[in-house]
Amino acid sequence: MKQNQNTIRTFMIICLVFILGQAATTxxxxxxxxxxxxxxxxxxxxxxxxxxxxxxxxxxxxxxxxxxxxxxxxxxxxxxxxxxxxxxxxxxxxxxxxxxxxxxxxxxxxxxxxxxxxxxxxxxxxxxxxxxxxxxxxxxxxxxxxxxxxxxxxxxxxxxxxxxxxxxxxNCKKKFCDEASENPGGPNMIEEAVMKSSKIGRVDLPCVQGTIIEMEEGFTGHNITLPAPRSNQSNTIPSIYLPPCLKSEVRKKSKVVLTYFRERTAKTFFKQKKSPKSPESTLLDDIVGISVENEIITNLPEPVRIRFRHSALPSNFSNECVSWDTRKDKDVMWRSDGCETFNINAEETECCCKHLTYFAILVQVKQRATVRHLKALTFITAVGCAVSLVSCLVLFYWLCKKRKGKKNQSSLVHRGLVVAIFLLSLFFILTGTMANVGNETVCQITGTLLHYALLSALCWMAVEVFHAFLLVHQVFEIPPPSWLFYLGGFGLPALLVVILVSIGDIYGQRKIVPSDDVNNPYYMCWMLDNEKSRLVHYIVNMGLLVVVMSSGMVMLFYVVRKIMKMQVLKNRYGVFLSIWGITCLFGTTWGLSFLDFGPFSEATLFLFCIINSLQGFFLMLRHFIMKRIEKTHESSGSSSGSSKQLMLQTHEKS
Structure with a gap:
C-alpha cells in the first residue's frame, strides 16, 4: 500500500513539474x-x-x-x-x-x-x-x-x-523600445507593458507616448488630446472621444490605454509587410492605438472618434481611415473595414470606428483617371439606364404580343434577357438613392439585388449565345425544354448570390471618391471595398464576363462571316444595325471593361458607360429593324430574302 502511495506521489510530482515547465514556455x-x-x-x-x-x-x-x-x-x-x-x-x-x-x-x-x-x-x-x-x-x-x-x-x-x-x-525604457521595435508584435508588447504599469495618466517612452484612463461606474464618455512628445509640442496631435458604451456593465472599473506613434517610430513599428489597398498609397505620420484592459471591443453601438490633424492635402489626393486588427492579421495590413472617414476641413480628418485596435490615415497619392469625371459618368449612366428601362418595357410588350398563337423559343430567350437588363437598369438607378437615404440593411439588400441583376444579365447573354449555336447548327432535332433556359438565366445567379450572402460581409455601402472633388464622394449600394468582395469580383463577375464575352465574340465572328459571304447586301444600313444588335445580344460590348488602361482609358470608360447603359435601347432598335426587314422581304417575295433574314437575325427563326 505504501509503495502504491509513493508511486502515485512520484507521478503527481512529475505531472506538476511538466505543467510548470509548459507554463514556463509561455x-x-x-x-x-x-x-x-x-x-x-x-x-x-x-x-x-x-x-x-x-x-x-x-x-x-x-x-x-x-x-x-x-x-x-x-x-x-x-x-x-x-x-x-x-x-x-x-x-x-x-x-x-x-x-x-x-x-x-x-x-x-x-x-x-x-x-x-x-x-x-x-x-x-x-x-x-x-x-x-x-x-x-x-x-x-x-x-x-x-x-x-x-x-x-x-x-x-x-x-x-x-x-x-x-x-x-x-536605461530600461530604451532597451524595451529597442526590443519591441525588433519584434513583429512590438506595438502589442508596448500596449501590454503600459497596461500593467498600474499608472493612470501620461506615460512616456522613447518610442511612444501614451495615456491611461480609468473608466468607473457612471462613465459618460471622455474627450482627450493625446500627449505630445517632449521635444515636439505641435498642434497636430490627435484627439480622441471615447463613447459611454465603451465601459462594460460587468466591471466596476476598466482601464483604457491610448498609445501614440509619430513619424519615425510609426514607420519602425508598423513596417508594411504586405501591400496596402493600393501600391500608390501611403500612410500619414501619426498612428493611434486604443485598447481596453482584458477586453476585445467590436461592433460598438456608438463609434470611437479619432481626429487626426495634418497638413493640407492637394485637391487630387484622397484620404481614408484604416486600421490594423492584430487578431486577424499577423503582419501589418491596413483595412478600411469598420471605420468611416469624415473630412472636417483641409487639415483635419475624423475617423469613426466601431472597434478598437491601431488606426491611421491612408492617403491615395495618385488617383486613377477612371474616377476623374465621376459626376459626368454617373449622369450619363443614369440617363442611359432610364432610356433602357422604357425600351425594355416596350420590347417586352412586343415580344409577348408576337408570341400569341404560337410557341417561339427564341422569343422566350429574348424576353429573359430583356427582363434581366430591365432589373439591372432599375437597381442601378436606385442604388445611389438607397445608399444616401436608406439604412445599412436596406443598402445591403439593394446591393445584393443589383449584383443578382448583373449576374442574371450576363447569364442570359450566355443563354443567347448557346441558343444561337443550337439553332444555327441544328444540334438537336427536339429543342431543349424551356425551363433549362430559365434555370441558366435566373437560377444560377440566384444560387451564386445566396452563397455570397451566406458568407457575409460582401454587400453594403460603397464609397467612390472622385479625384477632382474629394470632399463629395459618391455612395452606392454594391459590393464592399474589402479583400473578400474583391476576390468575389475577380472570380465571379470577371470570370463570368470572360466566359460570356469570349463565347459571344466567337459566335459574332461566325455570324458576320456568313453575312459577308452573302451576295445580297443592298441594305448596308440594316446589316450594320443587325450586327450591332447581335453584338449587344451576345454581351461583347462588355469587353470594353478590359481596355481601361493607357492614354485612352477615359475615352474607353465613357464609351463603356454609354453603350452598356443603352443596351436595352439597342436591343429594342434591333428587333424593330429586323421586323421591318422581314416584312420588306416577305412583300418582295425574294428567295434570297429568307437566307439573308436567317443570317441577319441569327436565331430569330427556328
Missing part, C-alpha cells in the same frame, strides 16, 4: 525567471524577503524551513516581510519560480502554483537593474534548491543552498 515577457525545486523539512515553512533599491545582486536561498529572497535590484521598491506558506501537498519539496520585470519594478514569487507579489508594478522605470546573471553559488548536502534553471536553461542539478545573481544598471 512566460516570454519576463526579463528574469529562476525556477527550481525547494527541498525542505516537514515542519512549517516560510517565505522571507528583504528587497531594497539599487543594482547589486539578488540572492535566492533555501534551507530546511525558509525560502528567502534578498538583494538590491529594485528601482523604488523597499519591502521586507515573512510569509507563512500553506501546507504543501508533498512532504519534502516544493516547486517555485522567481520572476523579475525591471521595467515595471515587479517581482513575483510562485510556490506550488500560487503567486505572491513581493514588489508591485510602479509605473515604467527609466534606469533599472536587469541582465541578472549567475554569480556565487553555495552547495548543500540535504536541504536547498535542486535543478535550478534560468528561463528553462539548467544551472545546476545539485542541491544548492544559495544562488546569487548580479545585475547591470541600464
Amino acid at each position: 512566460e516570454n515577457d519576463k526579463d528574469f525567471k529562476m525556477c527550481g525545486i525547494w527541498r525542505h523539512g516537514n515542519a512549517s515553512r516560510n517565505l522571507t524577503y528583504d528587497l531594497r533599491p539599487g543594482c547589486e545582486d539578488i540572492r535566492i536561498l533555501g534551507n530546511e524551513f525558509t525560502l528567502s529572497i534578498q538583494g538590491s535590484i529594485t528601482a523604488k521598491c523597499k519591502q521586507s516581510a515573512t510569509i507563512t506558506l500553506d501546507s504543501s501537498p508533498f512532504q519534502n519539496q516544493s516547486n517555485f519560480c522567481v520572476f523579475w520585470e525591471p521595467l515595471l519594478d515587479l517581482l513575483i514569487v510562485e510556490v506550488n502554483g500560487r503567486n505572491r507579489t513581493l514588489c508591485g508594478p510602479n509605473g515604467l522605470q527609466g534606469n533599472c537593474c536587469t541582465n541578472l546573471s549567475p554569480d556565487y553559488q553555495n552547495g548543500s548536502k540535504l536541504y536547498g534548491i535542486v535543478n535550478g534553471s534560468i528561463k528553462g536553461d539548467p544551472i545546476s542539478s545539485n542541491v544548492m543552498e544559495i544562488y546569487t545573481f548580479r545585475g547591470e544598471s541600464i
Whole structure:
C-alpha cells in the first residue's frame, strides 16, 4: 500500500513539474525567471524577503524551513516581510519560480502554483537593474534548491543552498523600445507593458507616448488630446472621444490605454509587410492605438472618434481611415473595414470606428483617371439606364404580343434577357438613392439585388449565345425544354448570390471618391471595398464576363462571316444595325471593361458607360429593324430574302 502511495506521489510530482515547465514556455515577457525545486523539512515553512533599491545582486536561498529572497535590484521598491506558506501537498519539496520585470519594478514569487507579489508594478522605470546573471553559488548536502534553471536553461542539478545573481544598471525604457521595435508584435508588447504599469495618466517612452484612463461606474464618455512628445509640442496631435458604451456593465472599473506613434517610430513599428489597398498609397505620420484592459471591443453601438490633424492635402489626393486588427492579421495590413472617414476641413480628418485596435490615415497619392469625371459618368449612366428601362418595357410588350398563337423559343430567350437588363437598369438607378437615404440593411439588400441583376444579365447573354449555336447548327432535332433556359438565366445567379450572402460581409455601402472633388464622394449600394468582395469580383463577375464575352465574340465572328459571304447586301444600313444588335445580344460590348488602361482609358470608360447603359435601347432598335426587314422581304417575295433574314437575325427563326 505504501509503495502504491509513493508511486502515485512520484507521478503527481512529475505531472506538476511538466505543467510548470509548459507554463514556463509561455512566460516570454519576463526579463528574469529562476525556477527550481525547494527541498525542505516537514515542519512549517516560510517565505522571507528583504528587497531594497539599487543594482547589486539578488540572492535566492533555501534551507530546511525558509525560502528567502534578498538583494538590491529594485528601482523604488523597499519591502521586507515573512510569509507563512500553506501546507504543501508533498512532504519534502516544493516547486517555485522567481520572476523579475525591471521595467515595471515587479517581482513575483510562485510556490506550488500560487503567486505572491513581493514588489508591485510602479509605473515604467527609466534606469533599472536587469541582465541578472549567475554569480556565487553555495552547495548543500540535504536541504536547498535542486535543478535550478534560468528561463528553462539548467544551472545546476545539485542541491544548492544559495544562488546569487548580479545585475547591470541600464536605461530600461530604451532597451524595451529597442526590443519591441525588433519584434513583429512590438506595438502589442508596448500596449501590454503600459497596461500593467498600474499608472493612470501620461506615460512616456522613447518610442511612444501614451495615456491611461480609468473608466468607473457612471462613465459618460471622455474627450482627450493625446500627449505630445517632449521635444515636439505641435498642434497636430490627435484627439480622441471615447463613447459611454465603451465601459462594460460587468466591471466596476476598466482601464483604457491610448498609445501614440509619430513619424519615425510609426514607420519602425508598423513596417508594411504586405501591400496596402493600393501600391500608390501611403500612410500619414501619426498612428493611434486604443485598447481596453482584458477586453476585445467590436461592433460598438456608438463609434470611437479619432481626429487626426495634418497638413493640407492637394485637391487630387484622397484620404481614408484604416486600421490594423492584430487578431486577424499577423503582419501589418491596413483595412478600411469598420471605420468611416469624415473630412472636417483641409487639415483635419475624423475617423469613426466601431472597434478598437491601431488606426491611421491612408492617403491615395495618385488617383486613377477612371474616377476623374465621376459626376459626368454617373449622369450619363443614369440617363442611359432610364432610356433602357422604357425600351425594355416596350420590347417586352412586343415580344409577348408576337408570341400569341404560337410557341417561339427564341422569343422566350429574348424576353429573359430583356427582363434581366430591365432589373439591372432599375437597381442601378436606385442604388445611389438607397445608399444616401436608406439604412445599412436596406443598402445591403439593394446591393445584393443589383449584383443578382448583373449576374442574371450576363447569364442570359450566355443563354443567347448557346441558343444561337443550337439553332444555327441544328444540334438537336427536339429543342431543349424551356425551363433549362430559365434555370441558366435566373437560377444560377440566384444560387451564386445566396452563397455570397451566406458568407457575409460582401454587400453594403460603397464609397467612390472622385479625384477632382474629394470632399463629395459618391455612395452606392454594391459590393464592399474589402479583400473578400474583391476576390468575389475577380472570380465571379470577371470570370463570368470572360466566359460570356469570349463565347459571344466567337459566335459574332461566325455570324458576320456568313453575312459577308452573302451576295445580297443592298441594305448596308440594316446589316450594320443587325450586327450591332447581335453584338449587344451576345454581351461583347462588355469587353470594353478590359481596355481601361493607357492614354485612352477615359475615352474607353465613357464609351463603356454609354453603350452598356443603352443596351436595352439597342436591343429594342434591333428587333424593330429586323421586323421591318422581314416584312420588306416577305412583300418582295425574294428567295434570297429568307437566307439573308436567317443570317441577319441569327436565331430569330427556328
